[in-house]
Structures are given as structure tokens and as C-alpha cells.
Amino acid sequence: MRGHIPFILATAFLVGGGNAQQAGGLSDSQKLGQRLATQHCGVCHFHIQINSTASYGPLLSQANFDNGRDAELKSVIANGGPNMPGFKYQFEPNEIDAIVDFLKTVNPPGLGVGK
Numbered sequence: 020m021r022g023h024i025p026f027i028l029a030t031a032f033l034v035g036g037g038n039a040q041q042a043g044g045l046s047d048s049q050k051l052g053q054r055l056a057t058q059h060c061g062v063c064h065f066h067i068q069i070n071s072t073a074s075y076g077p078l079l080s081q082a083n084f085d086n087g088r089d090a091e092l093k094s095v096i097a098n099g100g101p102n103m104p105g106f107k108y109q110f111e112p113n114e115i116d117a118i119v120d121f122l123k124t125v126n127p128p129g130l131g132v133g134k
């Protein structure tokens with residue numbers, strides 16, 4: 020059970036809202052994206068241990084969408100990159116869209132809730 024504690028805490032953080040947008044709640048698409056990101060992206064892209072200051076991949080948040088990078092990030096999720104597997108055979112296009120919709124609600128580390 021001890022080995023599962025970091026994952027449980029990360030899941031509670033993401034499912035409970037954590038840094039995600041609170042005002043008005045999340046849309047159905049964002050909730051789907053939150054669930055998928057927690058299950059499939061969190062281990063590399065979110066801090067899953069309380070005492071951890073690093074992650075395997077870049078931290079994902081609203082900051083990743085500066086300058087209209089939605090299409091680029093959807094492509095990386097689908098096709099992968101140098102150090103990331105692709106998920107086009109695991110996720111339907113609407114699920115990749117949902118992950119991106121959710122990530123747009125997550126504040127960069129160190130910021131409060133909302134933009």
C-alpha cells in the first residue's frame with residue numbers, strides 16, 4: 020500500500036480540482052480529459068510525490084498553450100516525441116481533444132486557481 024500513496028495523492032489532487040479551474044466547474048469534455056490525464060499522463064507530467072520537485076516530462080498546464088499550440092500538442096499526444104510514446108492507438112481523437120481541454124484549465128505550478 021505504501022507504494023501506492025504518491026499515486027493516490029496525485030489522483031486526489033487532479034480529480035479534486037487541485038490547480039484546475041474551480042469557477043463554474045469543468046465541462047464534460049474537461050472532466051473526461053482530467054480522468055485520462057490523471058490515468059495516463061500524470062506519472063510523467065505531474066508531480067506525483069509530495070517531496071518531488073521534478074517530473075519525467077514537462078509539467079503540463081495552461082502555459083503549454085501560449086501562441087495557439089493546440090494542434091501541435093494534440094499531434095505530440097497522438098504521435099509521441101523523442102522521449103514520449105504516442106497515444107493515437109489508445110485514445111480516440113475526441114479523447115485527445117478532451118485532454119487538451121482539461122490541460123487548459125490547469126494553472127502553471129506556483130499560481131493560484133484561475134488565470
